[in-house]
Amino acid sequence: xxxxxxxxxxxxxxxxxxxxxxxxxxxxxxxxxxxxxxxxxxxxxxxxxxxxxxxxxxxxxxxxxxxxxxxxxxxxxxxxxxxxxxxxxxxxxxxxxxxxxxxxxxxxxxxxxxxxxxxxxxxxxxxxxxxxxxxxxxxxxxxxxxxxxxxxxxxxxxxxxxxxxxxxxxxxxxxxxxxxxxxxxxxxxxxxxxxxxxxxxxxxxxxxxxxxxxxxxxxxxxxxxxxxxxxxxxxxxxxxxxxxxxxxxxxxxxxxxxxxxxxxxxxxxxxxxxxxxxxx
Numbered sequence: 001x002x003x004x005x006x007x008x009x010x011x012x013x014x015x016x017x018x019x020x021x022x023x024x025x026x027x028x029x030x031x032x033x034x035x036x037x038x039x040x041x042x043x044x045x046x047x048x049x050x051x052x053x054x055x056x057x058x059x060x061x062x063x064x065x066x067x068x069x070x071x072x073x074x075x076x077x078x079x080x081x082x083x084x085x086x087x088x089x090x091x092x093x094x095x096x097x098x099x100x101x102x103x104x105x106x107x108x109x110x111x112x113x114x115x116x117x118x119x120x121x122x123x124x125x126x127x128x129x130x131x132x133x134x135x136x137x138x139x140x141x142x143x144x145x146x147x148x149x150x151x152x153x154x155x156x157x158x159x160x161x162x163x164x165x166x167x168x169x170x171x172x173x174x175x176x177x178x179x180x181x182x183x184x185x186x187x188x189x190x191x192x193x194x195x196x197x198x199x200x201x202x203x204x205x206x207x208x209x210x211x212x213x214x215x216x217x218x219x220x221x222x223x224x225x226x227x228x229x230x231x232x233x234x235x236x237x238x239x240x241x242x243x244x245x246x247x248x249x250x251x252x253x254x255x256x257x258x259x260x261x262x263x264x265x266x267x268x269x270x271x272x273x274x275x276x277x278x279x280x
Contacts, residue, residue: 001053011092015077018069019062022049028056031097031104035114039177055273068178082187086120094123119209130216133260136232137197155192209239215279216240222249227257
């Protein structure tokens with residue numbers, strides 16, 4: 001890897017995103033954009049970004065508006081909503097990647113919420129491939145009982161209450177991640193209570209998934225039963241036309257919802273890069 005650089009990415013509406021680039025010493029013509037999960041710190045993705053750079057894939061990590069280091073840059077972004085991560089932030093990161101590495105293929109690698117929101121990005125057509133990791137249509141009824149009742153309580157009671165009482169939502173106090181604007185947490189809770197999640201017609205959010213011509217690789221894990229159940233993963237990816245879904249059973253090890261980004265996931269990242277190269 002050639003170097004790691006902290007940068008700021010401007011969005012079209014003036015909001016600035018705190019980001020980091022990981023530059024490959026021997027680039028292979030691919031840039032990976034590591035779209036983060038909800039309530040997970042940007043630096044959590046540094047390990048995989050560095051591994052990707054070591055494999056020749058330039059990488060970018062960032063914090064979305066209203067979260068962590070980007071919250072520190074713009075404490076009160078106007079008109080803030082969770083869908084803006086896809087509608088405003090991701091297009092800015094894609095545009096930056098195009099300017100940073102002209103001619104390179106762009107791959108969005110989205111974890112959990114980062115993988116969910118890709119389909120709401122109006123610049124999805126500017127992306128060459130998509131990889132999702134433990135990404136679900138996170139409607140609570142996709143989960144079997146008794147897990148679904150815990151998720152319903154999280155969406156209907158815990159998140160709304162905390163989102164009304166605390167702004168920003170101090171996720172670190174609960175062992176979760178960066179401070180996050182409370183309205184984003186409330187949006188997440190509203191989606192999770194409705195059939196179809198953010199696709200529910202009452203939210204009026206446009207989806208670009210069915211019109212995306214590029215290949216999609218979806219990772220799910222047999223031991224990710226509480227946050228990434230198989231039924232919810234399949235529901236999210238149903239609109240994509242060129243889908244490869246790998247449901248990985250890690251026995252005797254463990255991957256779960258976060259292991260792809262830890263040491264246990266190194267071989268999975270290598271397989272992902274092999275898949276990206278095969279799409280050429």
